[in-house]
Amino acid sequence: MADGSLPALDVHKIAALGDLRRREILEVLSHGACSVGELAERLPVTRSAVSQHLGVLKEAGLVRHDKVGTRHLYQVDPEGVAALRSYLDSLWERALASFKTAAEAPRRKPAPMGRRPHTKKGRRR
Secondary structure, eight states, X not given: OTTXXXXXXXXXXXHHTTSHXXXXXXXXXXXXXXXXXXXXXXXXXXXXXXXXXXXXXHHTTSEEEEEETTEEEEEEOHHHHHHHHHHHHHHHHHHHHHHHHHHHSOOOOOOOOXXXXXXXXXXXX
């Protein structure tokens, strides 16, 4: 989006990654498709927990699954990840543009740090 905000449904992509196990699952899937059982063998969670995490990732659009024979294989959804990356890129571009503007802005001279003049008796006027 032009203003860098996410549509309401895309907010789920970021929220889904707020859980360590889901990030671990996504990391494993980034190397290739896996079944629930294969994921459970690689991670310290039960198959049931893996299934629940995959459901959240799938609902967020970050993971998709295909049925191959009797196996259900899960993999990273490139379109969902691309949408998330696009949003994060827009944040980064705005941050860099803001930094550039601040760096190129004319510097303001600091206020003088001088003291008030003293009278002959050492008292301030």
